Amino acid sequence: MKKYIKNLRFIRLYSILKGCLLFLLTAIWVIMAIPLKENFDMISLALFLPNVLLSIAVLLFNLLFCVLYGCLLFIIDIILFNFLAPSYSANNTIYILQLTTVGVYITVIFSYYTRLQFERRSSNLAIQEQHETYNMATKEYSKNLLKNQKLKEEIKRMKKLSQTSALLGTSFDSSEDIISGIVKETKDILGLDKVLFSMPNSEKKHYVITEAIGYSQKHMGQPTDNIDEWLEVLKFPVLITDIDKEGRIKLKRYSNFSNASSIIASPVLLKDKVYGILRMESDETDVFSNDDLRVASYITDMASIVVENNYYYKEVEKLAITDGITGLFVHRYFNEKMDSEIERYFRHNVPFSLIMLDVDNFKILNDTYGHPFGDKVLVSIAKTIRSAIREVDFPARYGGDEFAVILPHTTMEGSKSLGERLFERICATKLNELTKSRIKHSLSISMSIGSFKKIYKDRSTFINKVDKKLYDAKSKGKNRIEILK
DSSP states (O other): OHHHHHHHHHHHHHHHHHHHHHHHHHHHHHHHHGGGGGGOOHHHHHHHHHHHHHHHHHHTTOHHHHHHHHHHHHHHHHHIIIIIOHHHHTOHHHHHHHHHHHHHHHHHHHHHHHHHHHHHHHHHHHHHHHHHHHHHHHHHHHHHHHHHHHHHHHHHHHHHHHHHHHHHHSOOSSHHHHHHHHHHHHHHHHTOSEEEEEEEOTTOSSEEEEEEESSOGGGTTOBOBHHHHHHHHHOSOEEESOGGGOSSOOOOBSSSSOOOSEEEEEEEEETTEEEEEEEEEESSSSOOOHHHHHHHHHHHHHHHHHHHHHHHHHHHHHHHHBOTTTOSBOHHHHHHHHHHHHHHHHHHOOOEEEEEEEETTHHHHHHHHOHHHHHHHHHHHHHHHHHHSOSSOEEEEEETTEEEEEEETOOHHHHHHHHHHHHHHHHTOOGGGGOSSOOOOOOOEEEEEEEOOGGGOSHHHHHHHHHHHHHHHHHTTSSOEEEOO
């Protein structure tokens, strides 16, 4: 476009110079024609007036008219001078006028030709400029189209991330639900085929696969590789575009769960320690970008917040229902569990039993060796109870030095067998091992066992019956078991 504008400016300048030239030639013609004013006749007028009109036409830049009109006058001049007015031929002034007129004609014709050339050239330049502009616009359009496509994908990702944030913001009943949600949402957001979540195993030697999409089920629970161990130290996301060319770590796989070449690994943190690692994998190289790494990091950051919130929620819940010293359930929660078992008994006729036990002479132990020692005795008994009962059983600190264990799906025979085993283990506890001081006393307990029956009707009645049997064991000399029949 700049070339085109520059060319137009040149054409205008040339037109002005050309007009000045023609005006000069016309002036010369007029000056030369003045001496002939005495001899002017029809022939002179025929020569003079048309040339004046031609000059005016030139000054108005009507070049096409000038060319046609000039050609016509040139023919008239030749006829007049050479055939009709031979007497003028001998006059040098007339010859000069004729040559001047011919110069005007030639200048007009040359000007028109030159203008045509300039216009054609300008047209070509304009077309070239338009073509270049079109090519540039096409390239810019392609770039903008690609940018728009990326922006659309980014917006779609952001929307999914927002949905994921809302999903992870809801409460989860278990850590497994959190992990499953993270893996599924990561797959949907990034559009991947392989996503897994690994966590340290119980021995904390290796990380094992706990949740995965795109892997065989036989690999669940299998150890991963040393990348997870590397991230346990780094504690920030990493992008590996080609594992064979990765200079930061030499890969060591502990199982054949994957043959990935491109990997994104991002840790989920709990109390500044690695809780687990989210991984995205591809068998091809250079699949993932920094944008993918940023999205993965954002997901694990959200997951870290949710995991930590869930952890503290469980801790608070645990503190609300468990005893601070023994770790067993508190009296209030014990009552709720008892009501639940009684309701199930009446609805489905499912049997359950109750064991209650009390430490003999606990006040003497406290007074003699101090309350810290007494707390150690309670903690030791709680550990023994937990180790002796089943997972479905419900141990509680009923109050002071008194304990209770609800045994779901258990008849009197089963509860007696468990009670006797528990009694022996507790009484076998060596108090000297609980403190550096010399302990002269031995540990013994009194215990009562009962199975729920319809005649008891409610919780209070049943507990009072079993508790009365515990009182009977105390009154009969302690260190014994009483059965509610």
